[in-house]
Amino acid sequence: MPEVRDHDHGAPAEERDHIDLLLDDDLRAFRRDVRAFLRGAVPEETRNRIDRGYAATKSEIADFLAKLSARGWTAPAWPVEYGGTGWTQLQRMVFSSELARNAVPGIPPFGVSMIGPVLYTFGTQAQKDTYLPGILSGKDFWCQGFSEPGSGSDLASLRTRAEDRGDHYLLNGQKIWTSKAHYADRIFLLARTDEAPRKQGGISMFVLDMDTPGITVKPIIAIDMNHSLNEVFFEDVKVPVDGLVGERGKGWNYAKFLLGNERTGITNVGRCRRQVERLKRLARADLTPGVDLSKDGAFLRDLARVEADLTALEITEIRILSQGKNGPSAMTGPSVLKLASAQIQQTLAELIVSTLGLYAAGRGAGFVDAFDDIGDLPSDFVDGALNEYLFGRSVSIYGGTNQIQRDILARSALETRP
Amino acid sequence: MPEVRDHDHGAPAEERDHIDLLLDDDLRAFRRDVRAFLRGAVPEETRNRIDRGYAATKSEIADFLAKLSARGWTAPAWPVEYGGTGWTQLQRMVFSSELARNAVPGIPPFGVSMIGPVLYTFGTQAQKDTYLPGILSGKDFWCQGFSEPGSGSDLASLRTRAEDRGDHYLLNGQKIWTSKAHYADRIFLLARTDEAPRKQGGISMFVLDMDTPGITVKPIIAIDMNHSLNEVFFEDVKVPVDGLVGERGKGWNYAKFLLGNERTGITNVGRCRRQVERLKRLARADLTPGVDLSKDGAFLRDLARVEADLTALEITEIRILSQGKNGPSAMTGPSVLKLASAQIQQTLAELIVSTLGLYAAGRGAGFVDAFDDIGDLPSDFVDGALNEYLFGRSVSIYGGTNQIQRDILARSALETRP
Amino acid sequence: MTFLEHLTPSDETGMIRDAADKWAAGISDADVRRSGGFAPGRWSEMAAMGWHGLLADPDHGGLGLGPDALSLLCQAIGRARLPEPFVASSVVCVGTLTALGQDVTALVDGSAIAAPAGFGLPCDGGPSGVTATAGAEGHNLSDMIDICESGPDTSEFLVATAGGDGLFRLPRSTPGLTITHYGAIDGRNLARLSFDGPVPADALIATGDAARAAIRRGTTLAVSALAADATGTIEKATELTTAYLDERSQFGKPLAAFQSLRHMVADLLVELEASRSMAELAAFAASDDGDPKHLHDRVRARICRAAQSVGQNAIQLHGGMGMTDEMAIGHYFRRLIFLQAMMGQEAGALRDRATTLARDIEMQREVAQ
Amino acid sequence: MTFLEHLTPSDETGMIRDAADKWAAGISDADVRRSGGFAPGRWSEMAAMGWHGLLADPDHGGLGLGPDALSLLCQAIGRARLPEPFVASSVVCVGTLTALGQDVTALVDGSAIAAPAGFGLPCDGGPSGVTATAGAEGHNLSDMIDICESGPDTSEFLVATAGGDGLFRLPRSTPGLTITHYGAIDGRNLARLSFDGPVPADALIATGDAARAAIRRGTTLAVSALAADATGTIEKATELTTAYLDERSQFGKPLAAFQSLRHMVADLLVELEASRSMAELAAFAASDDGDPKHLHDRVRARICRAAQSVGQNAIQLHGGMGMTDEMAIGHYFRRLIFLQAMMGQEAGALRDRATTLARDIEMQREVAQ
Secondary structure (H helix, E strand, O other): OOOOOOOOOOOOHHHOOOHHHHOOHHHHHHHHHHHHHHHHHOOHHHHHHHHOOOOOOHHHHHHHHHHHHHHOOOOOOOOHHHOOOOOOHHHHHHHHHHHHHOOOOOOOHHHHHHHHHHHHHHOOHHHHHHHHHHHHHOOOOEEEEOOOOOOOOOHHHOOOEEEEOOOEEEEEEEEOOOOOHHHOOEEEEEEEOOOOOOOOOOEEEEEEEOOOOOEEEEEEEEOOOOEEEEEEEEEEEEEEHHHEEOOOOEHHHHHHHHHHHHHHOOOOHHHHHHHHHHHHHHHOOOOOOOOOHHHOHHHHHHHHHHHHHHHHHHHHHHHHHOOOOOOOOOOOHHHHHHHHHHHHHHHHHHHHHHHHHHHHHEOOHHHHHHOOEEOOEEHHHHHHHHHHHHHHHHHHOOOOOHHHHHHHHHHHHOOOOO | OOOOOOOOOOOOHHHOOOHHHHOOHHHHHHHHHHHHHHHHHOOHHHHHHHHOOOOOOHHHHHHHHHHHHHHOOOOOOOOHHHOOOOOOHHHHHHHHHHHHHOOOOOOOHHHHHHHHHHHHHHOOHHHHHHHHHHHHHOOOOEEEEOOOOOOOOOHHHOOOEEEEOOOEEEEEEEEOOOOOHHHOOEEEEEEEOOOOOOOOOOEEEEEEEOOOOOEEEEEEEEOOOOEEEEEEEEEEEEEEHHHEEOOOOEHHHHHHHHHHHHHHOOOOHHHHHHHHHHHHHHHOOOOOOOOOHHHOHHHHHHHHHHHHHHHHHHHHHHHHHOOOOOOOOOOOHHHHHHHHHHHHHHHHHHHHHHHHHHHHHEOOHHHHHHOOEEOOEEHHHHHHHHHHHHHHHHHHOOOOOHHHHHHHHHHHHOOOOO | OOHHHHHOOOHHHHHHHHHHHHHHHOOOHHHHHHOOOOOHHHHHHHHHOOHHHOOOOHHHOOOOOOHHHHHHHHHHHHHOOOOOOHHHHHHHHHHHHHHOOOOOHHHHOOOOOEEEEOOOOOOOOOOOOEEEEEEOOEEEEEEEEEEEOOOOOOOEEEEEEOOOOEEEEEEOOOOOEEEEEEEEOOOOEEEEEEEEEEEOHHHEEEEHHHHHHHHHHHHHHHHHHHHHHHHHHHHHHHHHHHHHHHHOEEOOEEHHHOHHHHHHHHHHHHHHHHHHHHHHHHHHHOOOOOOOHHHHHHHHHHHHHHHHHHHHHHHHHHHHHHHEOOOHHHHHHHHHHHHHHHOOHHHHHHHHHHHHHHHHHHHHHHHHO | OOHHHHHOOOHHHHHHHHHHHHHHHOOOHHHHHHOOOOOHHHHHHHHHOOHHHOOOOHHHOOOOOOHHHHHHHHHHHHHOOOOOOHHHHHHHHHHHHHHOOOOOHHHHOOOOOEEEEOOOOOOOOOOOOEEEEEEOOEEEEEEEEEEEOOOOOOOEEEEEEOOOOEEEEEEOOOOOEEEEEEEEOOOOEEEEEEEEEEEOHHHEEEEHHHHHHHHHHHHHHHHHHHHHHHHHHHHHHHHHHHHHHHHOEEOOEEHHHOHHHHHHHHHHHHHHHHHHHHHHHHHHHOOOOOOOHHHHHHHHHHHHHHHHHHHHHHHHHHHHHHHEOOOHHHHHHHHHHHHHHHOOHHHHHHHHHHHHHHHHHHHHHHHHO
C-alpha cells in the first residue's frame, strides 16, 4: 500500500486530493499524463469559464473532442475493436475525474456513453459503420429523445408513434427536455410502433438525422435563464427502415441498458472535489466584513461534512466499479450513487451561494460588467455559482427523480410490492 | 406595546425568555404568581430530578396535585361550572409553560385533559358526579386504553369487544402503550360494541375502575429501560352499563374530540426553553478538553437555529390559541404543532447528547454512583439526558406518528385523495 | 399593544390587507414578466392607494400606520412577486426619513423614488461603506456601495456612511456619484454606487446617535418587510405546487396521489406556518422604536431557512417542469434567493444571533463563578 | 496493496469473514441478552478460532493478519451486537502491545483480557489523563480516567499518560489503582479508574516517540474496528427494520406498502452503503504504520452520522414497537449511541477535521499572497 500522508500543502489546490492515495504508482503516472494532456488540449480561458459554472460552447466542445479523438481517448469505455482504449475501470474513473478536476468541456454523453454502446451491442453492421466513426471523431453531436410532456419519470407512457409504412416509419409526436437538440446533428429516440398489453411493450428505438424534414426544435429556457434544453416536434417525419435499432418492440430494453450506463456516470465527483476547493477559496475572499470564514466553526463544519460525504461517495463509486463481492448490486448501485451525489452536488452549490452572502442577489452580464472583482473573486465566479446552483436543482430530477431512485432502492430491500 | 429589550443578563437563566416580551403587564404579574406558587409547591429536590430528565414518581405527582387542587388550579381549561379557572387562553399557555419551566411534576393529561372534558361534555350527570371530583382533587389517576397490538396509528381497526349482556357489558381484549396503567385507579377505553360497515362505526367509549376483576396489567419496559408503558388485558371483565360514555357507537367521535385536545397540549415549549438553557450550561461545562463550546461557531449555530425554531413554534402556538383569522385551521394546526415540536424536542435532546461527548457512553445507577460530577455537571444530568433522548424518540410516534401528521396536512392542502 | 391584540388587525389595517390582496390578485404572472424591473403604472396605483405613505405622517400625505399594516401589504406584494422597489423606497427610506422629520411628500405621492445605500437593504448593511470627510463646503464622500436597490427611475439616495454615524440625502444628479446598473436574480433593478467628491452641506441630514437611531429604524422596518415579502412568496410557491400536483399525472395517477410527494407538501405547510409566525413576530417587534435585533436575527434565520427549503422542494415537486422559465415557480424560487441575500442568508443571521448567545453564555459563566 | 486489491479479500481474510459470519449468525438475540456484559463461553470460542490474536505475531500465537480481516470480523461482531471487549482487548491492546514487541500470549489464548485507558477507546482518548512523576522505584501515577472499557474479568490495563508520552502496562491488582465499575448504554462493562501511588519500574513499557507511535497505532486500529462494528450494527438494524415493515400491517396493508416508509428505507440503504465505504477506507488507511488521521476523521464523522440517522429512523419505522425493550431494534439503537460516543460523536469528529481544514485554508492564503 502507498504511504498514506496528508496533503502536500505547497501544491496548487487542484493537484491535491486523496484519490491519489488510493492509487498505485502506475495509476498515478497515468493520472499525470491525462492531466498534462487535458491542460494542453484546452485553452486556459475556456477552463476558467467552465470552472466558474458556465456551460462550454459548441465550438469549445468540438475543439476539445477533435484533440481527444486524435489521442484516441474519446470513448475509453468502448471495446477496443470499436475504438475504445482498453483501460481498466479505475483508469476510466481517473480519466473521468480528471475531466472535471481540470474543468475541460467534458464529453457529451449522448453519443459516447448512450447511443454508441447500444449501437455496437445491438445495431446492424451498417449502423455501426454509419454512426460510430462520427461519435469517435467528435464530429457528430447527438441528442436524446426519450421524455415527453406528461411522461416525465414515467417513460413507458410515451405517446410518440412510428407507423410502419413498409420502406419507412412515419414519426409523429413530441419530445421534451432534449438537451442540446439545438445543435445536435443526430437524435436517438423511443417511439411506439405497436400497441401492447404492457405499457413497455411495443416501444422501439430509432436513430435519425436532425435535418430530416418535419423536425422542429423549440428552445426551453431554464430557471438559470439559459438555453440548453429543448422541445422537439416530429410531424410526419420519414425515418428510413434502417433507422430502427435492434429489434422492433425492444426499445424499452435498449433504453434500460442505456440508462444503466448513464447512472454510473453521473456522480460528478471530480466537479465536487473542485467545488470543495472553491469553498476553501471563498473562505479566503472576505466577502462579509468582520467575518473570517476560515475561523468560523460553523462554515468549517459544513465544509468538513460535505467533504466526508464526498469521500464516502468516491469510495462507493470505486466499490461499484470494481464489482467486488461486497459492493452494492447492479440494481441498487446506480440509485445509491445518484441519491448521494445529488445530495452532495446540491449541498456544495448551496454552500457556495450561502457564502456569497448578499452578492447572491445580483446576476447576469450586467452584474459581471458592474464589478471587476468582489473581495478576492472575479465577478463571474459569483454569477457562475448562481448558474450552477439554479441549474443544479435538476440533478435530483433528471435521469429519474430522487423519488424514483428511492422507489427502486426500496424495491430491492422489501419483499412487499407497493 | 411593551418595550422590547434584550435579556436581563443578571437574572437566573430560567427567569429569562422572550415570551415575557409578548405579554402585557397583567399577564407578566400572573406569570410571577404562578411561578412563585409552583416553586413553593414542589420540593427543590423533586424539581432537580425532573429537570435532569427523570420521570416524577407517583407520590411526587400526588403531592403536587393535592397542592394544585387546594389552589383550584388542577384543570384550568375546564368551564368554571365544573371547576375550571376561567383563565384566558394566554393565561393557560403561560401556566402550562411555567409547569415545564419550573420542572414541576406536570399534570397527568389522562384525567384533566382527556377524559374530563369528554365526561362534562357528553357524560351523564351520574358520571360527572362520580368522576370529576376525583380528577379535580388529583386523587384519581387515570389511564387511556386506545391502542391495541397491531393497530398502532390505525385506531379504527381495534378488536377489543364489549358485548351487551343487558345489565353489563362483557369486555374482552387487549390494550397496549397504556401509560401509567400500573398505578392508575381508573381507565377510559374504546371497545367494539357492534359490527358496522365502516370501521369507525360500532365503537363505544367506556370508563371503569382498574380494580375490576379480570383486568391484568403487564409492564412494557421501554428503550430507556424504564417502566411507564403497559399492556392491559381484559378477560371477561364486567363493565356496568353506566360505564358507557355518551351514546353507544359514538366512541370514535369522542376519541377524536379527546385527541384534538391532546394535540394542542403537546408542544412542550416550556421544557424546550429549559433545554435551550441546559445547552448553554453544557457549553460552560468543559466536557471535552481543549474545546470551549461557547466559542465554537458550529455549536453556537446549532443552538441559535433550534432557538429560532422554538421561537417560531411558540408564536405558532399563540396564533392557534388566539384563534385569529390568519392562524392555521383547527384541522391543520395540531399537526403543524406536533411536527414542529417533535422536531425541536428531538433536536434538543440530540444536541445535548452530542455535547456530552464520550459521557454519552455510560448510563444507569452505576454510572451515576461512579461519578460525583462530570466537568461542572452532576452525573445524573448526563444520565437523565440520555433518558430523555431515548424516551423522546416516542414524541414522533405517539398520538399519531409524524407520518400520520403529514398525511393529515397533505389532505388539507391537496384536492386529490390518495 | 399586546401580541394578542397585534394578532387581531385593526379595522384600518384590515382594510389595507383586503385592498392589497384584491389588487395583487388582479396582477397576473404575465403582467409581472412583461414589466421587467419596474412598472410605472403599478407604482402610480400604489400611490393612489396611499401605500407609499403607509408609514409617513399625515402631514406629508401619509397614512401614519405601522408595521402591522406594512406586513400585510408586503405579504400581498410577495405573493404577486412585484419587482418594484417598494421596500427600498416606501418602507426603508420613507420610514427612516419620517423618523428624522424629513419631507417625504414626493416619495408618498409616487413622483419620486428613493433607495437606501449602505443600510437597510441588505438588512445587515453590506460589505462596503462610504466614508465622509469634512471639506470646505460640505463633505467629501468616497468609496463604493456594491448593492443598492435602485433602477433608472430612482430619484434620490439615502446614504449611510461606514459605521453609521452619518446619513446623507442625495439626488440622483449629485456630482461625483456614479451609478452602475445591473439586474437582480429575481429581475428587479440593482446598482453599484461609487462616490468621489464633495456634496452640498445640507445633504447631511443626521449624524451621531440621531443617524444611528434612524438607520436602526430603517433596518428594523426592512427586516419586518422582507419577512412579510418572503412569507407571501412562500405562500404562493406552496399554492402553485399543490395546484400542480393535483393537476398533473404520472404512472396513471395524479402526482398528488403519491404519499412521498404528499409528505413533502406537508413539510411545505410546516415551513409556511413558521414563516407566518416569524413575520408576525417581526412586525410586532418593530412596533416601537426599540432595537428588536435579538428577535429579528431569529426571524431572519428562520425565514431564510423556510425560503430555502420551500423554494428547493417546490422545484423538486414540479419535476422537470420546475426547471423551466415558463412555469411561475422558478421565478418565485429566484425571488426567494434574492430575499435570502437581502436578509443576510440563514448562515449570516445565525452567526449574528450566535454572537449574542456567546455573550450570554460568557455572562452566565461569570455569574456562576 | 492498492485500494482495488484491498477490495478483494485474500483467501485467508475471506476465511475469517466466512467463519465470523457463520459463528455470529448462530448467536441469537436472546443469547446476547442473557449474557449481560460478558460471556466467558463466547470469549473462549473466539480464542479457539484465533481471533484474539488476529493482529498478533505468530510468535505469540497470533494469526499475523491486518486491518482488512479485522474489519470483516468486527462487522460480524456488530451485526450480533456482542458486548465483549473485543475491540478493547484484542484490537487496541493486542495491536499496541504487538507494535511494541510485548508478550501478548495470554491475551491471544483468551486467558487474559486487557483494557486500554486514556487512549484508543474512546478513540480521541477522553477528557482526563493520568500523570506520571518519577519516584524512587518507578513512577507515581495519579488522576482519573473516566471511561475505560473494562469489567470484572479485565486482568490488565494499558494506560497512556496525559500527552501520550508514556505507556504503562499494569495488572488489575496494581496497588493504588481503584476501579469503579458501571454499565454502558449498550449493556457492556465500563469503569472509572483512579490512580494514586507508585507502580513498579517495569510497568513503563514505552516512552516518548515510541509510546506516541504505539498509541497512534492503537487509536488507528480502534477507529477501523469501531467503523466496522458500527457498519455491522447499521446493517443489522436495517435488516430488522425491513423485515418488520414486510411483516406488520396497518390500515389494512403491510407497512412496507406505504411509499413514505419505503422512501425512509431507501435512505437507510444509502447510509448503509456510505458506512460500508467508510469502513473499507478506514481499514485500508490503517494498513500501514502511517497516520491516517486526515482520512479517519472523515470516517468517524460520516459513520457517526449514519449511525445517528439509521438508529433514529429504524426506531421511527418500528413505530410504538420500536420503543420497547422487547424488540431487538432498541438494543441496536443503544449500541449505535455507544459507538458514536466512542468515535467522538459526529460533532467532535467534524471539529477535528475542521481544525485541519482551517490550517489548509490558512496555508493556501499564505501561498496566494
